[in-house]
Amino acid sequence: MSRAKTPTELGPDALLPHNTRRSLPIALLRAREAVMGHFRPMLARHEITEQQWRVIRILAESGKVDASEMADKAFILAPSLTRIIRSLEERGLITKHKDADDGRRVLLEIAPAGMRVIADVGPESRAIYDQLETRYGRERVEVLLDMLDELATLGD
Amino acid sequence: MSRAKTPTELGPDALLPHNTRRSLPIALLRAREAVMGHFRPMLARHEITEQQWRVIRILAESGKVDASEMADKAFILAPSLTRIIRSLEERGLITKHKDADDGRRVLLEIAPAGMRVIADVGPESRAIYDQLETRYGRERVEVLLDMLDELATLGD
DNA sequence: GCCTTATTGTTAACATGTTAAATAATAGCT
DNA sequence: AGCTATTATTTAACATGTTAACAATAAGGC
Numbered sequence: 001m002s003r004a005k006t007p008t009e010l011g012p013d014a015l016l017p018h019n020t021r022r023s024l025p026i027a028l029l030r031a032r033e034a035v036m037g038h039f040r041p042m043l044a045r046h047e048i049t050e051q052q053w054r055v056i057r058i059l060a061e062s063g064k065v066d067a068s069e070m071a072d073k074a075f076i077l078a079p080s081l082t083r084i085i086r087s088l089e090e091r092g093l094i095t096k097h098k099d100a101d102d103g104r105r106v107l108l109e110i111a112p113a114g115m116r117v118i119a120d121v122g123p124e125s126r127a128i129y130d131q132l133e134t135r136y137g138r139e140r141v142e143v144l145l146d147m148l149d150e151l152a153t154l155g156d
Numbered sequence: 157m158s159r160a161k162t163p164t165e166l167g168p169d170a171l172l173p174h175n176t177r178r179s180l181p182i183a184l185l186r187a188r189e190a191v192m193g194h195f196r197p198m199l200a201r202h203e204i205t206e207q208q209w210r211v212i213r214i215l216a217e218s219g220k221v222d223a224s225e226m227a228d229k230a231f232i233l234a235p236s237l238t239r240i241i242r243s244l245e246e247r248g249l250i251t252k253h254k255d256a257d258d259g260r261r262v263l264l265e266i267a268p269a270g271m272r273v274i275a276d277v278g279p280e281s282r283a284i285y286d287q288l289e290t291r292y293g294r295e296r297v298e299v300l301l302d303m304l305d306e307l308a309t310l311g312d
Numbered sequence: 313g314c315c316t317t318a319t320t321g322t323t324a325a326c327a328t329g330t331t332a333a334a335t336a337a338t339a340g341c342t
Numbered sequence: 343a344g345c346t347a348t349t350a351t352t353t354a355a356c357a358t359g360t361t362a363a364c365a366a367t368a369a370g371g372c
Contacts, residue, residue, distance in 0.1 A: 002292070012330095019217075020210070020213065020214055020217065020229060020230075021229075022301055023285070023330095024191050024232075024285075024288070024297065024300070024301070025188060025191055025192055025195070025206070026210070026231055027300075027301050027305065027308070028184055028187055028191065028304060029186055029231055029305040029306040030231055030305075030308040031305075031307045031308045032164070032181060032184035032185060032188065032299035033231070033308075034307060034308040034309070034310065034311070035180050035181055035184065035307065036181055037293060037311075038311075039181070040330085044330095044331085049330095049357065049358085049368080050181070050358095051358070052357095054176070054182070057176065058176055061176060066320085066321095067320075067321065068319090068321085073176060073177075074176075074182075074183055074347085075185055075186055075189070075357085076358085076359090077359065077360070077361095078321065078322080079322075079323080079324090079358090079359080079360075079361090080357085080358050080359060080360090081320055081321090082321070082323080083357075083358075084358085087285065087357085102319095102320085102367075102368070103366075103367050103368080104319065104320040104321065104366065104367045104368070105320065105321085106320085106321070106351095122266055127342085128326065129179075129180075132180070132310070134233055136306070136307060136310060141180065141302065143303075144180070144300075144303050144304075144307070145180070145183050147296065147299075147300050147303070148183040148184060148186070148187040149183065149186075149187075149298075150292070151187045151190060151191065151243075151300070152183070152186040152187045152189075152190040152294060153190070154288070154291055154292060155193075155194075168369085174341095185325085195313075196360090200360095205327065205328085205360095206328095207327080207328070208327095222350085223350075223351065224349090224350065224351085232329090233329065233330070233331095234350085234351065235328090235329080235330075235331090235351095235352075235353080235354090236327085236328050236329060236330090238351070238352055238353080239328075240328080243327085257350095258337080258338070258350085259336080259337050259338075259350095260336065260337045260338065260349065260350040260351070261349095261350065261351085262350080262351070283342085300332085304349090306358080
């Protein structure tokens with residue numbers, strides 16, 4: 001353990017937070033990019049983006065959901081979601097209509113074409129994830145997920 | 157709970173990769189957003205983005221750096237970096253000039269105005285990070301960083 | 313019922329992410 | 343030297359992230 005340093009002992013780097021390579025934001029970014037790097041080429045072959053995949057996958061999981069709930073589940077900001085919904089609807093992968101009980105809400109539902117994407121992409125996605133899990137270690141993935149969740153909910 | 161029929165019931169669950177809330181890509185995204193949520197308001201007050209902060213911070217750490225090295229250290233793709241460099245140079249926070257030994261390379265250096273940003277933002281950033289580290293646990297941050305690094309380098 | 317406030321979703325404007333292609337300069341080979 | 347391949351950076355085009363402002367509807371108090 002090093003003793004506390006007085007300001008005069010500090011070098012030019014003293015103003016800096018800490019080493020860039022050991023910072024949580026960049027480490028999280030690098031890990032995420034590494035993971036997505038395994039999925040992206042496959043998704044690209046199916047002409048779908050990561051976020052579009054998240055949306056239709058959640059619709060397949062949860063049935064009809066409104067935009068707010070989707071934004072929450074897919075972790076996509078409302079303005080991005082608006083554009084993604086427009087794109088997916090134009091491509092016929094999902095349908096969209098107003099909630100009869102609350103005119104503000106927009107209900108989303110997966111369309112048959114969207115279910116076909118699920119059927120095509122799902123198994124490939126699962127295979128990639130399984131391989132990743134095996135290589136990293138199933139137990140450690142669980143531990144990591146718990147640690148990440150705790151980090152994400154620190155301020156609650 | 158309603159008994160509305162969801163698409164999930166139409167086919168075997170095996171079509172879907174797994175539950176969305178326990179997936180590494182989203183967990184990493186949520187954790188990262190939670191962390192950045194602590195920094196962003198402060199950075200915004202200093203009229204600087206997260207990526208711009210990474211760039212000038214690395215220049216303060218490492219002195220003259222060429223664009224490729226910067227892209228690598230800051231984990232920013234080349235096209236994004238081109239735009240960020242242009243913006244930072246226009247604002248006078250960094251300088252940019254061609255490498256005399258290799259005309260392809262662009263050397264970046266922090267400018268006095270950039271050093272003032274370092275002096276202003278650095279301590280605030282460090283304080284936020286320290287608080288985060290304390291609340292999460294210093295030891296566990298180290299463990300998490302190691303696990304993330306291993307995940308990021310799985311394919312090497 | 314009317315007014316104020318809160319909620320939901322969209323639009324706008326700008327910054328970055330992502331892939332592919334273009335440009336410019338160097339390195340390597342003959 | 344001259345030709346070709348490789349490398350560094352930029353540009354282009356589109357998708358998403360981010361904040362602020364806006365429009366439409368709903369909820370609640372009076």
